[in-house]
Amino acid sequence: MPPANAVEIRGLTKRYRLPWKRKVLVALSPLDLDIRAGEVFGLLGPNGCGKSTTMKLLLGLIKPTAGEARIFGEKVPSLQSRRRMGFLPENPYFYKFLNGDETLRFYGKLSGLGGKALDKRIDELIHLVGLENGRDRPLSAYSKGMLQRIGLAQALLHDPDLLLLDEPTAGVDPMGSRDIRDMILRLRGMGKTVIFSSHLLEQVEEVADRVAIFHLGIKLMEGTLDELLIDRDRTQITAAGLPSDAAGRARTEEALRSQGATSVEFTSSRRSLESLFMDVIAKRKAEARAEDARVAAAATEANSRTSAGDTK
Amino acid sequence: MMESVQRIFALARITLLEAMRQKVLNILILFAVIAVGTSLYFSTLKSDEQIKFLLDFCFGAMTVFGLFIALISTAYMIPNELENRTIYTILAKPVRRSEFIVGKYLGVVALLGVVTLLMSIVFLIVLNVQAQINIASYTQLVEQEGVPELDKRQLITTNTNTVLAQAQDPMILQGILLVYARLCIVAAMAMVISTITTSAIFTVCTTFMFYVIGHMQGYARDVVMDPTEQYGPIQKALLSCIAALIPNMRSFSAIDEMVLGTKVTWDMTFGLLGYSAFYITCAIALASLLFSEREL
Amino acid sequence: MRPAHDIDVENELPEDIAAAADESRWISRWDGPWHTRPSLRILLLLIVFCVPKLLMETAIDASQRAAGFHSITHISSDLRSRLTQDTLISILAGLRGVVADYYWRDVTESFMREDWSRMRSSIQLTTMLQPNSPIFWGMGGWHMAYNVAIAKRNDKREPSLARRIAIERYWVEEGEKLMRNGLEINPESVDLHIQLAQLHLQRLKDPVTAAKLYEQASLLPGAQPFNSRLPGFILRRAGREQEALDYWRRLWARHRTHTDKDMDWPRILREIRALESKLNVPIAERIRE
Numbered sequence: 076m077p078p079a080n081a082v083e084i085r086g087l088t089k090r091y092r093l094p095w096k097r098k099v100l101v102a103l104s105p106l107d108l109d110i111r112a113g114e115v116f117g118l119l120g121p122n123g124c125g126k127s128t129t130m131k132l133l134l135g136l137i138k139p140t141a142g143e144a145r146i147f148g149e150k151v152p153s154l155q156s157r158r159r160m161g162f163l164p165e166n167p168y169f170y171k172f173l174n175g176d177e178t179l180r181f182y183g184k185l186s187g188l189g190g191k192a193l194d195k196r197i198d199e200l201i202h203l204v205g206l207e208n209g210r211d212r213p214l215s216a217y218s219k220g221m222l223q224r225i226g227l228a229q230a231l232l233h234d235p236d237l238l239l240l241d242e243p244t245a246g247v248d249p250m251g252s253r254d255i256r257d258m259i260l261r262l263r264g265m266g267k268t269v270i271f272s273s274h275l276l277e278q279v280e281e282v283a284d285r286v287a288i289f290h291l292g293i294k295l296m297e298g299t300l301d302e303l304l305i306d307r308d309r310t311q312i313t314a315a316g317l318p319s320d321a322a323g324r325a326r327t328e329e330a331l332r333s334q335g336a337t338s339v340e341f342t343s344s345r346r347s348l349e350s351l352f353m354d355v356i357a358k359r360k361a362e363a364r365a366e367d368a369r370v371a372a373a374a375t376e377a378n379s380r381t382s383a384g385d386t387k
Numbered sequence: 388m389m390e391s392v393q394r395i396f397a398l399a400r401i402t403l404l405e406a407m408r409q410k411v412l413n414i415l416i417l418f419a420v421i422a423v424g425t426s427l428y429f430s431t432l433k434s435d436e437q438i439k440f441l442l443d444f445c446f447g448a449m450t451v452f453g454l455f456i457a458l459i460s461t462a463y464m465i466p467n468e469l470e471n472r473t474i475y476t477i478l479a480k481p482v483r484r485s486e487f488i489v490g491k492y493l494g495v496v497a498l499l500g501v502v503t504l505l506m507s508i509v510f511l512i513v514l515n516v517q518a519q520i521n522i523a524s525y526t527q528l529v530e531q532e533g534v535p536e537l538d539k540r541q542l543i544t545t546n547t548n549t550v551l552a553q554a555q556d557p558m559i560l561q562g563i564l565l566v567y568a569r570l571c572i573v574a575a576m577a578m579v580i581s582t583i584t585t586s587a588i589f590t591v592c593t594t595f596m597f598y599v600i601g602h603m604q605g606y607a608r609d610v611v612m613d614p615t616e617q618y619g620p621i622q623k624a625l626l627s628c629i630a631a632l633i634p635n636m637r638s639f640s641a642i643d644e645m646v647l648g649t650k651v652t653w654d655m656t657f658g659l660l661g662y663s664a665f666y667i668t669c670a671i672a673l674a675s676l677l678f679s680e681r682e683l
Numbered sequence: 684m685r686p687a688h689d690i691d692v693e694n695e696l697p698e699d700i701a702a703a704a705d706e707s708r709w710i711s712r713w714d715g716p717w718h719t720r721p722s723l724r725i726l727l728l729l730i731v732f733c734v735p736k737l738l739m740e741t742a743i744d745a746s747q748r749a750a751g752f753h754s755i756t757h758i759s760s761d762l763r764s765r766l767t768q769d770t771l772i773s774i775l776a777g778l779r780g781v782v783a784d785y786y787w788r789d790v791t792e793s794f795m796r797e798d799w800s801r802m803r804s805s806i807q808l809t810t811m812l813q814p815n816s817p818i819f820w821g822m823g824g825w826h827m828a829y830n831v832a833i834a835k836r837n838d839k840r841e842p843s844l845a846r847r848i849a850i851e852r853y854w855v856e857e858g859e860k861l862m863r864n865g866l867e868i869n870p871e872s873v874d875l876h877i878q879l880a881q882l883h884l885q886r887l888k889d890p891v892t893a894a895k896l897y898e899q900a901s902l903l904p905g906a907q908p909f910n911s912r913l914p915g916f917i918l919r920r921a922g923r924e925q926e927a928l929d930y931w932r933r934l935w936a937r938h939r940t941h942t943d944k945d946m947d948w949p950r951i952l953r954e955i956r957a958l959e960s961k962l963n964v965p966i967a968e969r970i971r972e
């Protein structure tokens with residue numbers, strides 16, 4: 076029977092000796108954390124709070140000062156545990172002299188894939204992350220978003236059960252960022268466990284099942300979003316078509332008070348900037364498409380007219 | 388096991404590919420130009436001396452260019468991987484640190500192989516063209532001098548034979564192999580040093596210093612192995628370190644001996660190649676251990 | 684719709700927690716492990732590795748010494764100059780041939796310009812870089828003992844003849860010293876022996892040493908047969924008849940047959956007979972054909 080927890084961290088600590096300061100920096104205070112299999116877990120906190128440190132410890136890129144961690148019951152660091160992990164580092168860079176296809180082939184070989192299986196897997200992943208246009212281009216010509224995509228594809232190559240994504244949306248435009256969020260949700264749908272870190276909170280809400288908030292190397296709190304965010308005493312009602320004049324509001328308030336509400340507040344509903352942005356872009360894209368279609372139609376018409384003229 | 392080999396091979400291949408795509412081989416064009424230029428420069432010397440100097444120079448130039456490539460490509464390898472952060476994605480895969488070191492080193496070895504091979508081809512072409520020129524000019528000289536017909540034949544054949552024997556001496560192959568082995572040793576030393584430092588410049592300088600000291604390692608070894616030598620404890624400790632860690636580069640003077648005309652047997656060449664292989668294996672094992680310790 | 688909790692953690696963190704965390708982040712005591720076990724493994728590897736390494740190196744040195752490698756057999760007694768030379772050669776990696784050739788050209792050029800001190804230092808650099816090429820030792824010594832010495836002898840800027848002669852002598856001796864050093868490193872060189880012999884004969888007026896050097900040259904592989912007659916003639920002409928006869932006897936004894944055309948045995952025999960009668964050697968002790 077597989078262990079219920081994907082990740083078990085017990086007292087994991089990382090300190091750095093800074094000899095010239097004759098001081099010790101606590102990058103991560105003793106940390107206990109369990110992450111269940113199949114959940115999307117967010118590590119939140121400002122820069123320098125120890126998010127990357129935690130991930131690097133799990134991967135064995137750095138050695139813990141104390142404590143230990145297990146991945147699916149496998150002690151880290153170990154080859155076995157890394158077989159089940161995929162990692163997308165913060166601001167990933169790859170070999171610039173390779174193209175997208177060669178990059179994935181290289182990482183595939185490192186992950187123990189080869190032959191037909193690797194070819195098939197690369198096709199799948201290129202399609203999954205939407206990098207068809209980057210296959211034959213060298214990575215030196217990639218945009219930030221494309222690098223993030225190839226990074227994600229690379230992390231997924233050996234079909235790991237646990238994904239570690241370090242700041243996956245940092246520096247990516249909102250469209251790309253949305254794509255990455257969709258990808259995380261899709262991965263959850265495939266039964267993967269995902270740990271991602273971010274210092275931008277709004278994105279976390281939409282995808283994370285549970286989050287932990289870190290500050291200066293210390294885990295401050297941990298829990299599901301509902302646990303952390305829902306204020307059980309207050310209910311927000313979003314309604315369309317209510318009267319917005321004073322008399323109308325008074326009537327509504329009365330109705331609510333009759334249901335036991337002790338205080339009632341009125342605000343116009345406000346959408347997030349992001350959703351506005353996405354709408355505007357979508358609208359503009361639709362317009363552009365319509366415009367293209369119109370221009371194309373006009374061109375064909377003009378063409379047919381001139382060709383008709385030529386034949387005369 | 389097979390997977391391990393596959394990973395090492397993938398790493399070696401990417402290292403070679405990187406060097407090739409970053410136009411390291413352009414340096415070989417420089418080598419070719421210099422080799423041709425030098426053969427003209429030496430044309431003031433006697434004809435057999437000329438071939439000898441050309442041999443000496445070509446082995447020397449191969450060493451210099453090879454050293455340059457070996458030092459730069461090895462010393463900058465780990466720092467570049469760290470700076471570009473490619474190392475994080477590689478070591479996050481099921482790859483051992485030792486596999487990373489071995490793969491990367493084999494990539495450098497392959498690169499040095501390609502470089503040595505190409506330089507050898509240029510070298511042999513220049514050498515043989517020079518030999519033909521020498522033979523032609525000697526023949527012309529003999530024709531003009533009005534030497535009796537019978538002697539003329541004799542002189543020309545003797546000259547042709549000596550010049551060709553020098554230019555097509557099978558010992559040249561041994562020399563090339565030894566030049567290659569020497570470069571691989573230097574790359575292995577650089578590999579060890581680069582696992583414990585962060586500065587590529589430091590690695591280059593230290594490795595080169597070790598290379599120089601390697602030519603004098605024999606004296607340190609004599610002192611350490613000879614109990615009658617009187618030295619202070621600090622000197623003795625220092626000399627022991629040199630004797631134990633630094634390879635004996637002087638033994639590669641076998642290359643110079645070939646140029647001087649001393650007979651170097653294949654047995655000796657294989658002995659030196661075996662020694663190089665042993666030293667490299669140990670150095671890479673050491674580099675792997677040191678690199679496993681390292682925080683990234 | 685956004686909930687009201689969308690906050691920036693950095694700004695909204697409660698003051699006391701932030702302060703506590705900040706203090707706890709910097710500590711002055713390191714209670715992690717000081718060393719890890721693999722350091723022991725490294726030490727072990729080094730020890731296991733250096734023994735076969737040293738053994739292999741000793742074996743390689745022995746085989747190279749047996750093969751007569753110059754770099755091993757001709758270790759000069761002066762370790763300091765030897766180390767300087769080794770450093771230079773290894774730093775030049777392989778370009779020493781070119782550098783040596785460059786300095787040799789400089790020797791010729793400074794000879795033309797009569798810049799003697801520069802010429803001497805260029806000669807020294809050339810021989811340092813190519814110690815195993817006798818040609819540089821020989822030519823360098825010849826430049827000093829003949830060209831420089833004679834130029835100094837005729838240099839009227841020095842009015843005193845006695846001093847001019849002393850300076851000439853100095854340069855001849857410098858040339859001789861250089862060739863001697865060259866011989867130490869290249870004891871097999873016939874040419875260098877002959878050049879030094881000529882120097883002794885012509886410049887130092889020392890026929891005995893010259894004869895000895897010719898004799899040494901004649902014993903080396905690759906020597907011309909007439910070299911082996913020269914010591915006898917030189918010694919007789921210098922009036923050292925007994926020594927000349929001793930030499931001829933040695934030469935005679937060294938060869939089993941005395942019919943070799945190149946050696947011109949009849950001529951040698953004539954010499955021997957002339958000396959024997961002049962020195963009144965008893966018949967019984969004379970050489971038998």
Ligand SMILES: Nc1ncnc2c1ncn2[C@@H]1O[C@H](COP(=O)(O)OP(=O)(O)O)[C@@H](O)[C@H]1O
Binds near residue numbers: 091100101121126129
């Ligand atoms: N190699 C190192 N040496 C010293 N301090 C380090 C090292 N790596 C990280 N740190 C420190 O550890 C702390 C945590 O870093 P990190 O985990 O990268 O933060 P983040 O949450 O932004 O990813 C930071 O204060 C950083 O300065």
Ligand SMILES: [Mg+2]
Binds near residue numbers: 126128165241
């Ligand atoms: Mg980070």
